[in-house]
Amino acid sequence: MSQEIMNLVEKSSLREDPLDFQIGDTVDVHTKILEGNKERIQVFSGTVIARSGGGSREMFTVRRIVAGEGVERKFPVHSPRIAKVEVKRSSVVRRAKLYFLRDRVGKAVRLKERRR
């Protein structure tokens, strides 16, 4: 009963067009950013290594290498600030969390491409 109520409340905050990407995908995340009173779009691209949480609290983690340093950014799936997520490339992965990528450098970071 209480779970039904929570779902009902969260429904209003879920995005109408679900983001379509999978773990291991290389994506461009388009984020709306307010600068003063002008809105512009910032893009963060990288590999989706995890999805966590449920309902309106769901988040996903994108990892990329910037200047030899690993950078991870966590985005809320249902935030209206996320304009869109573009899938550039899909990979073959066998687990839901790709945290093992954190321990890898260079060529070892590559994932095998999955053709759809």
Next chain:
Amino acid sequence: MTKGLLGRKVGMTQIYEESGKAVPVTVIAAGPCDVLQIRTSERDGYEAVQLGFEDKPRRLARRSERGHVAKLSSKRSKKLAAAGQEASPKADCEPKRYVRELRGDVAGYEVGQQVTLDALADVELIDVTGTSKGRGFAGVMKRHNFAGQRASHGVKKVHRHAGGTGSGSAGPSRLFKGIRMAGQYGNSRVTVRNLRVVRIDSENNLLLVRGAIPGPNGGLVVIRETNKVG
């Protein structure tokens, strides 16, 4: 007119504002409540409105609980009626599981009236009263956020103890009152004041409040318009 309601805490989640800001909210299933009785200063010495929340099956309700909400035909009531004693008005509803009183101005309330979330429609800030989660007999680290003692450097078996509680024979030779020590923590009445109403869904009797409120999910809470000024 005091504005208030009884409800059950459902749980916490977050919702997004249009600006994209995430707001942490507690969901409360509030009302509808029946007004069971009205306390007046002439008869009771104080003013309050008595609300009943959630039906209790008749087989579980005591006779007094059933008699409180609806007229019972008893020898006593007949005798009183014969003697010209007027019976107090009854709400004429099912027996209630929770009965609580809200003190304050009772103008606008009458027995038998149903109070829903619409009563809080133009209220921005509320106070929520509940019973906090019981933690039993808790030590000073959990109960008062003491720092405890060191893990090493000669500390033996007292890592989670308080330090001193005052000076000894040289000083007052006694403990001052109010020294914080271990003891019962939680399971007490707690009021959180000045919570912002984020959303009211009167269709489903749901109230969304910004921030946390006391008690476990499923616990009874009393919601009132805030009495905090400024």
